[in-house]
Amino acid sequence: MIDVLLADDQALIRDGFRAIIDREPDLRVVAEAGDGAEAVALTRQHRPDVALMDIRMPRVDGLSATRRMLELPRPPKVLVLTTFDRDDWIYEALSMGASGFLLKDVRGTQLTDAVRTVAAGEALIAPSITRRFIERFLEQRAPGGVPPSPDGSLTPRELEVLRLVATGLSNAEVADRLVIGHSTVKTYVNRLLTKLDLRDRTQAVVYAYEHGLVVPGAAPPSASVSGRGR
Secondary structure, eight states: OEEEEESSOOOHHHHHHHHHHHSSTEEEEEHHHHHHHHHHHHHHHHEEEEEOOOOSSSSSHHHHHHHHOOOOOOOEEEEEESOOHHHHHHHHHOOOOOEEEEETTTHHHHHHHHHHHHHHHBBBBBBHHHHHHHHHHHHHHHHHHOOOOOOOOSSSSHHHHHHHHHHHOOHHHHHHTTOOOHHHHHHHHHHHHHHTTTTSSSHHOOOOHHHSSSOOOOOOOOOOOOTTOO
16 A cells, blocks of 8 residues: 655645545555645654655745655655646756656546656656756756766666666666666666665656766667676
């Protein structure tokens, strides 16, 4: 069972999300919050697996609440939901460790699938959205602000996996492209996260774009299939 917390200042929206989520046999809403401060407090109390987080809320906004949640000993996966398609908000939310970003006009099945996706540890970032908001962010960044490339701590295969993950591919899709097992991909992802001191694969996506490992707008890189599993 996947436990979900709803954080939105509009009760009608929370009611709609609850109705969609609670009809699924593997999902349940364990708490509702009307602002960010309440969301953090209820997260400490109920320890949900996933938090659906609005951005514009009174007292404490969703971005601040997300930051506080992810500093908890057992943080939930945070799925940001908003009616505002703001690139700077998307980038900030994902940079701090949110697992995905959806607009509130998604269909019910898309919402429940998104909850399952982030609960399983996957990043929910459509490749088209990833390219758009990161490209705009990099264009607006001051000259000379590009961080240095990785220091060589990653193996060639780990770099390959990182580039594929950054283009929006799931672990299963990476496994198919590299002709290796799904568990092997998870091992590579865990290793590169540890080496780069990143919280999760969402931060790995941002890291890859920031460090020039993936060119915004480019197609996923062709993978080498030699050296199976290495």
